Amino acid sequence: MTKLRQFLGGLICALCGWMLTACSSEEDSLQIPEGKGYVKLNLTADAGFQTKAMDESAYTNLNNYTVQILKDGNVVNGKEWNYADLQAEQTELIELTNGDYQLKAFYGEKYNVASTRDGLYMEGIKTFNVNGDQQALTVECKPVQAKIQVNFDAKMKDYFS
Numbered sequence: 001m002t003k004l005r006q007f008l009g010g011l012i013c014a015l016c017g018w019m020l021t022a023c024s025s026e027e028d029s030l031q032i033p034e035g036k037g038y039v040k041l042n043l044t045a046d047a048g049f050q051t052k053a054m055d056e057s058a059y060t061n062l063n064n065y066t067v068q069i070l071k072d073g074n075v076v077n078g079k080e081w082n083y084a085d086l087q088a089e090q091t092e093l094i095e096l097t098n099g100d101y102q103l104k105a106f107y108g109e110k111y112n113v114a115s116t117r118d119g120l121y122m123e124g125i126k127t128f129n130v131n132g133d134q135q136a137l138t139v140e141c142k143p144v145q146a147k148i149q150v151n152f153d154a155k156m157k158d159y160f161s
Helices: 002-022 083-089
Strands: 036-045 066-071 074-082 094-097 099-107 122-130 134-143
Touching: 036 066, 036 099, 036 122, 066 083, 074 083, 094 099, 099 134
Parallel strands: 036 134
Antiparallel strands: 036 094, 066 074, 066 099, 099 122, 122 134
């Protein structure tokens, strides 16, 4: 009976060891080169309001956004992505050297004014640090400038010349 117990105990230990090694994923076993790290980028957009004055679908459609990774105010490797293209090609993580970065996503044209009639500018910026690790980043884009749209009634000209 003791030999049966020893055999079953050994079998259980072997199965537990096998299960522990079988549960590791490829990302867990990813070898990160010295002085580098990996990031995976994600984006959300929220106009923060609902209105009939403008079509929100353009601003909430993530495929309309441009994504950049900045280091010291400059675009890393001179490369920026359309979010749809980024999602299509981002089957792997993006490799960066260790350091401080900003993830920036935007839609529309930024003017140096608080409001414009030409369109709403959406932007999100997230600061992050790469330190020989692997991380998933999400940046949330919100309106930076207001879009103004004014419609006057036809009778307006009766009161004002």
